[in-house]
Amino acid sequence: MNEHMTLDTWKVGDTELASRFLLGTAGYPSPQVLCDAIAASGTQVVTVGLKRSLGAAGDNGFIGMIRDAVRAQGARLLPNTAGCRQAREAVQLAHMARELYDTAWIKLEVVGDEHTLQPDTFELVDAARQLVRDGFTVLPYCTDDLVTCRRLLDAGCPVLMPWAAPIGSGQGIVNPQALRTLRERLPDATLIIDAGIGAPSHAAQALEMGFDAVLLNSAVSQSGDPVTMAGAFRDAIRAGRAAHRAGVMASQSFAVPSTPVTGQPFILGA
Amino acid sequence: MTAPIDILLDGQVRCVAEGSSLQQLMDELGLQPADAGTAVNGQFVPRAARAEHHLQPGDSVLLFRAIVGG
Numbered sequence: 001m002n003e004h005m006t007l008d009t010w011k012v013g014d015t016e017l018a019s020r021f022l023l024g025t026a027g028y029p030s031p032q033v034l035c036d037a038i039a040a041s042g043t044q045v046v047t048v049g050l051k052r053s054l055g056a057a058g059d060n061g062f063i064g065m066i067r068d069a070v071r072a073q074g075a076r077l078l079p080n081t082a083g084c085r086q087a088r089e090a091v092q093l094a095h096m097a098r099e100l101y102d103t104a105w106i107k108l109e110v111v112g113d114e115h116t117l118q119p120d121t122f123e124l125v126d127a128a129r130q131l132v133r134d135g136f137t138v139l140p141y142c143t144d145d146l147v148t149c150r151r152l153l154d155a156g157c158p159v160l161m162p163w164a165a166p167i168g169s170g171q172g173i174v175n176p177q178a179l180r181t182l183r184e185r186l187p188d189a190t191l192i193i194d195a196g197i198g199a200p201s202h203a204a205q206a207l208e209m210g211f212d213a214v215l216l217n218s219a220v221s222q223s224g225d226p227v228t229m230a231g232a233f234r235d236a237i238r239a240g241r242a243a244h245r246a247g248v249m250a251s252q253s254f255a256v257p258s259t260p261v262t263g264q265p266f267i268l269g270a
Numbered sequence: 271m272t273a274p275i276d277i278l279l280d281g282q283v284r285c286v287a288e289g290s291s292l293q294q295l296m297d298e299l300g301l302q303p304a305d306a307g308t309a310v311n312g313q314f315v316p317r318a319a320r321a322e323h324h325l326q327p328g329d330s331v332l333l334f335r336a337i338v339g340g
Contacts, residue, residue: 024340034338049339052280052332053306063336080339088312095314096307096334167340217340 008241010190010212012045012105013137013158015076019044020207021237022078022192023230024217031065033226038069041230046070047078047107047215050097078139080107085120087127094131106131107161107215108140117167121148125155132156141194144178146185153189160189161215164206165196168218172202176209183210200229200236207240208248275327286325293320295331307334 009016022045028034038046046066070077079097084090087110094106110127112120119142131138132155140152144162152160162182165171173179174196183191193206194215203214214237223229272288279295286295292308292315308315309332315323325331 025338026340028338047339049337050307050334051337053335059335059337062338066338079336082339092309092312092314093334095316096309099317100304100307100334100336 008245011158012139012190017044017213019234020213020241021203021234022047022194022213022215023220024215025062025066025221026217027221028062028226031061034062034221035065035069036227037220037230038066038073038075040227040234041220042234044073044075045078045215046075047080047217048101049080049082050093050100076105077101077103078105078107079103080141081109081127084110084127085112085123086110087123087130090123090127091130091134094127094136095134098136104135105137105139108138119143119163121145121151124148125151128152128155128157139192144175144182146178146182149182149186149189153186158190159192159212160186161192161194163195164193164202165198167195169196170198170219171196172198173205173209176205179206179211180209200232203233204236204240204243207237208243210244213237275325277325277328278330280332281330290325291321292323292325292331295325296320299333301333305335308332309334 009018019042021041021043023038023041023043024047025034048066079101081090081093084093090108090110097106098104108124108127110120110123111117121143124140124142128138128140138157139159139161140157141161142148142152149160162179164173190212192213192215193211197203197214197216198219206214220226220229220233274285275288276283276285292310303317308320310323311330
C-alpha cells in the first residue's frame with residue numbers, strides 16, 4: 001500500500017481520528033463481550049448514555065469496563081441524549097453528560113416520533129444552537145434532509161450524523177438517493193452515517209458513497225458473536241473507504257467485455 | 271429542630287429536613303459526588319453548586335447515572 005493510502009485520518013472538531021467506526025455499547029450479553037468487541041472494532045469513539053437512576057438497577061459493571069477499555073484503546077467517549085423529546089431536555093442532559101463523562105462531545109438526539117424514532121429537526125436545531133454556545137462539540141443525529149443539515153452546520157456542528165434507516169432496524173441505507181444528494185451538496189462537511197446499519201455490507205456501501213464514518217450498535221451487539229461481527233465491520237469499513245479513495249467504477253446499463261479479445265476466437269461451422 | 275419538607279426524588283415523594291442542600295440529599299442516599307448528575311425542577315445543577323442549592327417544598331429532584339448507550 002502506498003503512503004498516500006495509509007495517511008487517511010479525519011477530524012471531529014480539532015480531534016484527528018484514524019478509525020472510521022464509532023461503536024455503541026448497549027445490548028451486549030456481558031461487559032467482557034463488549035470490551036472484546038471494542039478491541040476487535042479498533043474504534044476510537046464509543047457511545048454511552050445517561051439514565052434516571054434511583055429506581056434503576058445497576059449497570060452490572062458495564063460502565064467501569066467501558067471506561068477501562070476506552071482508556072486502554074486510547075478512544076473517546078461520546079455520550080448521547082437518548083430519550084429526549086424537546087430541545088430544553090436535551091440541553092440539560094448534555095450538561096449532565098459533560099460532567100459525568102468529563103467530555104464536551106455530545107451525540108445530540110431529539111426524537112419527534114415514537115414509532116420511527118425520527119429526529120425532531122426543529123428541536124434538534126434549537127438544541128444544537130444552544131449547546132454550541134455552551135461550548136459543546138455537537139454531533140447531531142439527524143435525517144437526510146439537506147436543508148436541516150445546512151441549519152445544523154450553520155449552528156456550528158462540526159459533524160452531522162444522518163440516518164441510514166430507523167434506529168435499530170438494521171435495514172441499511174433505505175434512501176441512497178437522498179444521502180447521495182447530501183454528500184454532493186455538502187462536499188466539505190464531515191458526515192457520519194448513524195442508525196439503521198444492519199450488515200457490514202451496509203457500512204461498506206456508506207463509505208464507498210463517500211461518507212466519512214459510520215456509527216452503529218445493534219448490528220454488533222445483537223449478533224450471535226459480537227466480537228467477530230465487530231471485526232467484520234472494521235474490515236468492511238476499511239474496504240469501503242479504500243474503495244471510495246480508489247474510485248468506484250461508474251455503473252452502466254449495458255455489458256462491456258472485460259477481456260480484450262478481437263472478434264470471436266473460433267469461427268465454428270464456417 | 272427543623273421541620274421536614276416533601277420533595278419529589280425521581281418522581282417519588284421523599285421527606286427531607288427543611289433547608290437541606292442537594293449535596294446533603296446525595297449524602298443521605300450514600301452517593302459520591304461523581305456517582306450521579308443532578309437536576310432540580312428540570313434544571314441541571316452542577317456538582318460544585320450542590321452544597322449551596324437548598325431544596326424547597328415540592329422540588330423535583332432527578333438523578334442521572336452513566337449507562338450503556340448507542
